Amino acid sequence: MASASVEDYLKAIYLLQTARTPATTRGLADGLGVRMASVTGMVKQLHAAGYVRHERYRGVQLTAKGRRLALRVLRRHRIIELFLSKVLGLPWDEVHEDAEALEHAASDRVIERLNTLLGSPAFDPHGAPIPHGDGTISPLNGRLLSDCEVGHRGRILCVSDKDPAFLRYLAGIGIRIGLRFRLVDKAPFDGPLAIHAGRKKIVLGHPAATRVLVSPP
Amino acid sequence: MASASVEDYLKAIYLLQTARTPATTRGLADGLGVRMASVTGMVKQLHAAGYVRHERYRGVQLTAKGRRLALRVLRRHRIIELFLSKVLGLPWDEVHEDAEALEHAASDRVIERLNTLLGSPAFDPHGAPIPHGDGTISPLNGRLLSDCEVGHRGRILCVSDKDPAFLRYLAGIGIRIGLRFRLVDKAPFDGPLAIHAGRKKIVLGHPAATRVLVSPP
DNA sequence: TTCCAAAATTAGGCTTGCCTAACTTCGTCG
DNA sequence: CGACGAAGTTAGGCAAGCCTAATTTTGGAA
Numbered sequence: 001m002a003s004a005s006v007e008d009y010l011k012a013i014y015l016l017q018t019a020r021t022p023a024t025t026r027g028l029a030d031g032l033g034v035r036m037a038s039v040t041g042m043v044k045q046l047h048a049a050g051y052v053r054h055e056r057y058r059g060v061q062l063t064a065k066g067r068r069l070a071l072r073v074l075r076r077h078r079i080i081e082l083f084l085s086k087v088l089g090l091p092w093d094e095v096h097e098d099a100e101a102l103e104h105a106a107s108d109r110v111i112e113r114l115n116t117l118l119g120s121p122a123f124d125p126h127g128a129p130i131p132h133g134d135g136t137i138s139p140l141n142g143r144l145l146s147d148c149e150v151g152h153r154g155r156i157l158c159v160s161d162k163d164p165a166f167l168r169y170l171a172g173i174g175i176r177i178g179l180r181f182r183l184v185d186k187a188p189f190d191g192p193l194a195i196h197a198g199r200k201k202i203v204l205g206h207p208a209a210t211r212v213l214v215s216p217p
Numbered sequence: 218m219a220s221a222s223v224e225d226y227l228k229a230i231y232l233l234q235t236a237r238t239p240a241t242t243r244g245l246a247d248g249l250g251v252r253m254a255s256v257t258g259m260v261k262q263l264h265a266a267g268y269v270r271h272e273r274y275r276g277v278q279l280t281a282k283g284r285r286l287a288l289r290v291l292r293r294h295r296i297i298e299l300f301l302s303k304v305l306g307l308p309w310d311e312v313h314e315d316a317e318a319l320e321h322a323a324s325d326r327v328i329e330r331l332n333t334l335l336g337s338p339a340f341d342p343h344g345a346p347i348p349h350g351d352g353t354i355s356p357l358n359g360r361l362l363s364d365c366e367v368g369h370r371g372r373i374l375c376v377s378d379k380d381p382a383f384l385r386y387l388a389g390i391g392i393r394i395g396l397r398f399r400l401v402d403k404a405p406f407d408g409p410l411a412i413h414a415g416r417k418k419i420v421l422g423h424p425a426a427t428r429v430l431v432s433p434p
Numbered sequence: 435t436t437c438c439a440a441a442a443t444t445a446g447g448c449t450t451g452c453c454t455a456a457c458t459t460c461g462t463c464g
Numbered sequence: 465c466g467a468c469g470a471a472g473t474t475a476g477g478c479a480a481g482c483c484t485a486a487t488t489t490t491g492g493a494a
Contacts, residue, residue: 056443057441090327102323
C-alpha cells in the first residue's frame with residue numbers, strides 16, 4: 001500500500017501535468033507545502049517504485065502505474081468532496097480540506113458505496129470530472145479563462161477547489177460568465193481579468209483565473 | 218493535535234479500564250499489535266503530555282485529559298461505524314476496520330454532521346454506547362456473559378467489534394440468549410460456555426464470551 | 435559569451451514510532 | 465526462602481519524511 005505522502009505526491013504531479021504545466025520540483029514543493037529538498041528525496045522514491053520517470057534537473061512524468069494510482073486517489077478525493085457537500089451539507093467551498101484527509105483513510109469498499117449512494121456522479125462540487133473506477137477519466141472540453149479573448153462568453157465549468165474564498169466569490173458551477181477586459185493589457189496570459197459572473201462584476205488576479213475553466217462559445 | 222498513534226493508545230487504555238482490567242503494558246501491546254517495548258516508549262510520551270499516570274512496573278491510568286480525548290476518539294469510531302453500517306449498508310460485522318482508519322481522519326465538523334444525519338444515535342452497531350459530544354458517556358447496565366450463572370437468560374446488549382466471524386456467529390444485538398452450561402466447570406470465569414442464542418446452540422470460548430454483555434434478568 | 439539568480443540536488447540531521455536484544459522487577463510455586 | 469518465568473524497562477537501531485545548509489546545474493540577460 002502506498003503511503004499517504006506518496007499518494008499526495010502522485011496526485012500533485014497529475015494535477016500539474018493536467019494543467020499542462022510540467023511537474024517541476026518547485027511546482028511540487030509549492031503545491032504540497034514542503035521544501036524542494038523534500039521533493040527531490042521523494043521523487044527518488046517514486047522513481048524507484050516505478051511511479052514516475054525522472055531526468056535530473058528536469059521535471060518528473062507519471063508512468064502508467066503512477067497515473068493509475070493518481071487517478072485512484074483523485075477518484076477518492078472527488079467522491080468524498082461530493083459526499084461531504086451533497087449528503088452532509090457542508091458548504092461546497094469548504095470540503096477540500098476534509099476530503100484531503102479522508103481520501104487516504106477510506107477503503108475502496110467505502111468509496112464504491114459512497115459512489116453508489118451518490119448515483120455514480122460524473123462531477124465533483126467544483127465541476128471537476130470524477131475518474132472512473134477502471135482508471136480512466138473523461139476530459140473537460142472547456143478553456144482556461146486566462147486563455148480566453150476579451151469578449152468571450154460561456155459558463156463556469158470547473159474551478160480549483162483549493163481556495164474557499166475564491167470559490168464563494170465565483171458563486172457556482174454553471175454560472176454565465178463573460179470576460180470584459182484585461183486590467184493589464186500586456187502579454188495575453190498575464191495580469192488580472194475583469195469578468196461578469198451572473199450579475200456580478202468580478203476582478204480575477206491571474207493565478208486565480210488560471211484555475212477557471214469555461215465552456216466553449 | 219494528537220497523532221493517530223496517541224489516539225489509538227488512549228482508546229485502548231480506555232477500553233481496558235472500562236472492561237475493569239488494568240491497562241498493563243502487556244494488555245496494550247496485545248491490543249494494539251505492537252511490542253511491549255513500544256508501549257513502554259509511548260507511555261512515557263503519554264505521561265509527558267499529561268494523558269496518563271504511570272507507576273513503573275504497574276499499569277497506566279488515564280487522567281481527565283486522557284479520558285476526554287479517548288472518549289472523543291471513541292465517539293468518532295462509533296459514529297463512523299454506525300454510518301458505515303446504516304447509511305452505506307456495510308455488514309455490521311465488518312465495519313470496525315474501516316472505522317479504525319477513518320476515525321483519525323474525520324474532522325469534528327464531519328463527525329457532528331454524521332451524528333445529525335444518523336439522528337444523534339445512542340448506540341453503535343454492536344450495542345456500545347456512543348460517547349456524547351460533551352465528553353460524557355452513558356454506562357451500559359448489563360453483565361458480562363462470562364460472569365453469569367448457568368441458567369441465566371437475557372438479551373445480547375453489546376458485543377466486541379473486533380472479530381467479524383464472532384459477530385456473525387452471535388447473530389445480532391437484542392437476540393435472546395441463555396447460558397446453558399459451562400463446558401469446563403472449574404472456576405466460575407474460566408473455560409468455554411454453551412448458550413442458546415435465538416434458536417441456535419452456541420459454544421463460546423472464554424475470551425470471546427468475556428466480550429458479551431447481556432441484559433439483567 | 436559570460437555571469438547570475440533561480441532551480442535542483444546532495445549531505446547530514448531531526449522526529450515519530452516501531453523493532454530486537456539485553457537487562458531488571460515481580461510474583462508465584464516448590 | 466529462592467528461583468524461575470512472565471512482565472516490564474532500557475539501550476540501541478531502523479525507516480519514513482521532513483528540515484537546513486551547502487553545492488551544482490540551468491537558462492536568461494547583459
